[in-house]
Amino acid sequence: MFRSRSWFGVSWGRPKNPHSLEHLKYLYNVLSRNQTVSEHNRGLLVETLRSIAEILIWGDQNDSSVFDFFLEKNMLSFFLRIMRQRSGGSSYVCVQLLQTLNILFENIRNETSLYYLLSNNHVNSIIVHKFDFSDEEVMAYYISFLKTLSLKLNPHTIHFFYNEHTNDFPLYTEAIKFFNHPESMVRIAVRTLTLNVYKVDDASMLAFIRDRTAAPYFSNIVWFIGKHIHELDACVRNDADHQSQNRLSDLVAEHLDHLHYLNDILLLKITDLNQVLTDHLLHKLLIPLYIYSLSSICRQSEVTMETATQNLARVLNKSLSSFENNFQHESSNGKVSCVVSLFLLSQVFLIISHSPLIRYLAWIILRTEKSIFDQGFDKLLEQYDIFKRKFELLESEQGNQTGLHLEIESNASSSGSKENLLEEPKNITDEEKEKLASTPTETTNISEKPFLETVYNSLDCTDNDYAALFALCLLYALANNKGVMPDLLELVLKPRISASKSIGRDIKYSYNTHLVEKLLHIVILSCQPSCRVRLVTLELALKLLLQLVTCDGRNVMSDVHKTSIETARAQSTALLRNFYKSEEIFLDMFEHEYCDMSKGPLNVEWLCMDSAILLPPTGTPMTGIDFTKRLPCGEVERARRAIRVFFLVRDAVLTLNGEIETQLPLTNPQSCVQIDTALDLSIARCVSLSQKSNNC
Amino acid sequence: MSYAYLFKYIIIGDTGVGKSCLLLQFTDKRFQPVHDLTIGVEFGARMITIDGKQIKLQIWDTAGQEAFRSITRSYYRGAAGALLVYDITRRETFNHLTTWLEDARQHSNSNMVIMLIGNKSDLESRREVKKEEGEAFAREHGLVFMETSAKTAANVEEAFINTAREIYEKIQEGVFDINNEANGIKIGPQHSPTNPSLPGTGGQGGSQGGGCC
Numbered sequence: 001m002f003r004s005r006s007w008f009g010v011s012w013g014r015p016k017n018p019h020s021l022e023h024l025k026y027l028y029n030v031l032s033r034n035q036t037v038s039e040h041n042r043g044l045l046v047e048t049l050r051s052i053a054e055i056l057i058w059g060d061q062n063d064s065s066v067f068d069f070f071l072e073k074n075m076l077s078f079f080l081r082i083m084r085q086r087s088g089g090s091s092y093v094c095v096q097l098l099q100t101l102n103i104l105f106e107n108i109r110n111e112t113s114l115y116y117l118l119s120n121n122h123v124n125s126i127i128v129h130k131f132d133f134s135d136e137e138v139m140a141y142y143i144s145f146l147k148t149l150s151l152k153l154n155p156h157t158i159h160f161f162y163n164e165h166t167n168d169f170p171l172y173t174e175a176i177k178f179f180n181h182p183e184s185m186v187r188i189a190v191r192t193l194t195l196n197v198y199k200v201d202d203a204s205m206l207a208f209i210r211d212r213t214a215a216p217y218f219s220n221i222v223w224f225i226g227k228h229i230h231e232l233d234a235c236v237r238n239d240a241d242h243q244s245q246n247r248l249s250d251l252v253a254e255h256l257d258h259l260h261y262l263n264d265i266l267l268l269k270i271t272d273l274n275q276v277l278t279d280h281l282l283h284k285l286l287i288p289l290y291i292y293s294l295s296s297i298c299r300q301s302e303v304t305m306e307t308a309t310q311n312l313a314r315v316l317n318k319s320l321s322s323f324e325n326n327f328q329h330e331s332s333n334g335k336v337s338c339v340v341s342l343f344l345l346s347q348v349f350l351i352i353s354h355s356p357l358i359r360y361l362a363w364i365i366l367r368t369e370k371s372i373f374d375q376g377f378d379k380l381l382e383q384y385d386i387f388k389r390k391f392e393l394l395e396s397e398q399g400n401q402t403g404l405h406l407e408i409e410s411n412a413s414s415s416g417s418k419e420n421l422l423e424e425p426k427n428i429t430d431e432e433k434e435k436l437a438s439t440p441t442e443t444t445n446i447s448e449k450p451f452l453e454t455v456y457n458s459l460d461c462t463d464n465d466y467a468a469l470f471a472l473c474l475l476y477a478l479a480n481n482k483g484v485m486p487d488l489l490e491l492v493l494k495p496r497i498s499a500s501k502s503i504g505r506d507i508k509y510s511y512n513t514h515l516v517e518k519l520l521h522i523v524i525l526s527c528q529p530s531c532r533v534r535l536v537t538l539e540l541a542l543k544l545l546l547q548l549v550t551c552d553g554r555n556v557m558s559d560v561h562k563t564s565i566e567t568a569r570a571q572s573t574a575l576l577r578n579f580y581k582s583e584e585i586f587l588d589m590f591e592h593e594y595c596d597m598s599k600g601p602l603n604v605e606w607l608c609m610d611s612a613i614l615l616p617p618t619g620t621p622m623t624g625i626d627f628t629k630r631l632p633c634g635e636v637e638r639a640r641r642a643i644r645v646f647f648l649v650r651d652a653v654l655t656l657n658g659e660i661e662t663q664l665p666l667t668n669p670q671s672c673v674q675i676d677t678a679l680d681l682s683i684a685r686c687v688s689l690s691q692k693s694n695n696c
Numbered sequence: 697m698s699y700a701y702l703f704k705y706i707i708i709g710d711t712g713v714g715k716s717c718l719l720l721q722f723t724d725k726r727f728q729p730v731h732d733l734t735i736g737v738e739f740g741a742r743m744i745t746i747d748g749k750q751i752k753l754q755i756w757d758t759a760g761q762e763a764f765r766s767i768t769r770s771y772y773r774g775a776a777g778a779l780l781v782y783d784i785t786r787r788e789t790f791n792h793l794t795t796w797l798e799d800a801r802q803h804s805n806s807n808m809v810i811m812l813i814g815n816k817s818d819l820e821s822r823r824e825v826k827k828e829e830g831e832a833f834a835r836e837h838g839l840v841f842m843e844t845s846a847k848t849a850a851n852v853e854e855a856f857i858n859t860a861r862e863i864y865e866k867i868q869e870g871v872f873d874i875n876n877e878a879n880g881i882k883i884g885p886q887h888s889p890t891n892p893s894l895p896g897t898g899g900q901g902g903s904q905g906g907g908c909c
Contacts, residue, residue: 050726061733102737106737107735107737140739144738148738184774188767250878253878257770264765
C-alpha cells in the first residue's frame, strides 16, 4: 500500500529495527503529530496503526518495556480521537484501527498486559462508538473485534466489560443490536459472542443479563423465528412445482440454526436464563404457533375447531372476522399448515434436550384433552402446573413405585382435574391393571386428545404419505428425546410392563395397539403394487414399530399383529417376484440395492434437515430429490423400490424374531476383488459391481 | 472499493495449526514474516483479481467456537470456500482431517470449495506428515492440496487465490446460485441488477456469468 511521505513522517528519522522500543517511540511521535485525519496523512496513519499492532505483539512476546511505553503514553486515547473524526476517509482509517485492536486482543499472551489494556475503559468507549455500520467492511471488522473480545472473557476480565455499579455491559448490549443483521457472518458473530458471555461464571453479570436484557433479547429471537416460519410456510404453500427448493432449504437451515443456538444456550445450564428463555419459547412460539397449528386438521369436529380458533385468537389478542377454516384464515391468525408444524416440531424434539421445555411440549401433545384445549390457554397452563408439581414430587421421591402412587393420589385430590389427567382410575387392583393393560385406554379416548389425534390422523397414507412422514418423524423424535419423561411415553410410544406383585405370575407387556395398527397399515400399503408410500416413510414406520413393541429386548407383539407383519412380508415377496421375471439384470440390481442400503440405517435427524421432504411427494428424479424420498419413476425404479421394500420388511421381521441375516448379500464381498478404498464411494460401487458380474 | 463478487471463506482445522497466521499473512502482506513473531487474526478481507475482475475475499476464522454446535454449523453454511488446515509437524492434526471433512460436508452447501492446506512447510526438519500423504488425502476426497508456510509466506497467496479461482469457475459454470447470499457469495453493489425481481440480468461488465441452469 502506498505510504504517504509527509513532512511529519520523515522528520523524526525512522529507526532501522521495526521491532524495538525506539520504533514504538517513533510511531508515538507520528501519532501525536497527526491527530487530525486528513486526505494527506491517512496513508501514514494506517501504516502507523498497523505497525503499532506488530510492535506491541513483538513486545508482548519479547520485551515488556514496549508495552509499558504504550500504556504510559496512553496511546489508546489516540485511537479514540482518530475514530471520532468524521472526515478524511475515516472509514479507511477505522478499519485499520479495528484490525489493530483485533490483532492486539487476539495475540496478547501476557495477562497483565491484557488487564492494563482493558483497565482505563477506553475499550468500552470504542465498543459504544457509532461507527459507520453501513460500510460492510467497517461492520465486519467491528463485529470481529467484539467477538475477539468475547473470547477473552473469564471471571477476571468480565469486570472490565460489565460494570456492576452503573449496571452497564456495552460489549453485550451493543452486540445484540446486530442480532438480526442481514449479513449472516455478522449474525453468527453475535450469537458466538452471546454464548461466550453466558458461559462466564459471574453471578452479578448473569443477573444483569436476566433482568435487563433477557426478556427483550429472547422475545426478539422468538419473534424473528416466528416470522421466519411464516415465510417458510408460505414457501411450502406456494411451491407445488418445486421451483424454489433453494430458498426453502435456506429457510429450513435457518430454522435449524436457531434451534441449535437456543439449544446451545440451554445446554449452558444457567438456571435463571433458561427459565426466561423456556418461558418465551413455549408461550410465544412453540405453543401458539407450532402446537396450535396441529389442530388445524381436526375437521371432523367443527365445534372444536371453532372454539380452538377462538381460544387461539384470545391467546394472540386478535379479533377474528371469520371462522372459515382455510389457509388464509390460518395464516392471518398465526397458524401454519399442519405438515410444516409437524416438521418443525420434529426438529424441536430432535435438537432441543432441555427437559423442562421438552417435558411440557410432550405433555401437551400426548396428554392434552379436548376439554382442556377448549377452555383455552390459561387452563392448559394450569393443568400443566398440576402435572409439573406432581412430577417434581415424583422426582424428589427416590423409589419409582412410591412415586407412582403419589401421582395417582395427588391427581385424585385435585378436584378440578378429575377426568383430565387420569389415565387410570385410582386404587387399581392387579386384576384391573391387567384388564387395562390388555385393552389400553389410549384406544378408547384418543379422539379426546386433539393434538395426538392430529398426529395419528396424519399417519393415514391412503392418498399419499406427505403428512405421514412428518407424523412419523415427530413420534420418533418424541420417543427418543432424553428430556421426555418415560412415564409420559408409556403405552403411547413404549410398552408398559405390568409387573404383578404376587409371585409366580408372568410379567404382562402392553403397548399402543392403536398406533401399532396404524403403522402396520403403512407397512401393508407399502407392499402393494403402485402404492404411494415412499421408501423413507416405510423405513421410518418400521423403525418406530420395532421400538413400540420391543421391551427388554423382547418382541411383545400380539399374535394378530405378528400375523399382519408376516402378511406384509409375503406381499412384499410377491411384489418382488413380478420384477424378478421382467427385469433382465434383476440380480445385479438386487445386490446393488442391498449394498447401498447396508451403508447405514436411516438417520432421522438428517432426514429432518432435508427441506426437500417439505414439498409434496414427487416422482420425477429431475427435482434432484433422493430416490428414497420420492416415488419411483419408470419400471426400473419400481423394481428398485420393490427390492428395497422387500429388504426393509425382511429386516424388520428378522429383528422382531430376534434372528440375524444369514442369506444376504447373495455374493460374498470377501471373495470379490477388493477395490482401493481411496476411491470415491459411488465409483467404487460401480467398479465393484462390474467386477462382481465379471466374476460370476 | 467496489468489487464484482465477494467470496466468504472460513478456515478450519485443529488449534495451533496456524489458521489465524495464514489469514493475517494473506490479508495483510505488510506484516513481514520474522522468525521471532507469531501473529494472527480472526478476520480479514482482501481484494484480488481473477479474469480481470475485482473479487473481494472475506475470511473468517472459526477458532474458539468449536464448543458450540450452532456456531460451527452456521459458519459452514455461510461460506463459499473453506481452507482445511493441518500442521505437517503434528501427525494428529492430519489424523483429525476426516472428522473435519465430515463436519464440513454435512453442514456446508454441496458446492463449497474446500482446499487442503499442510501448513508450516518451513519446518522441514520436524516434518511428521509427508507431502505425498497430504496429496493422497486430497485426491481421495476430491480436494485441492497445497503445502504452505505462514512464516515464510510460501504458497499462502496461491492457496487463497486458487480457491477463489475455483469458486469463480463454478459461478461461470452456473453451479452456484449467486443470487442466494446464504451460499457465501455476494454480487458487488454496482453489479447487482437494478431490478431485484430480474436476477441475473443487467449486471455491469458481464459479471453475471452463469446465471441459473
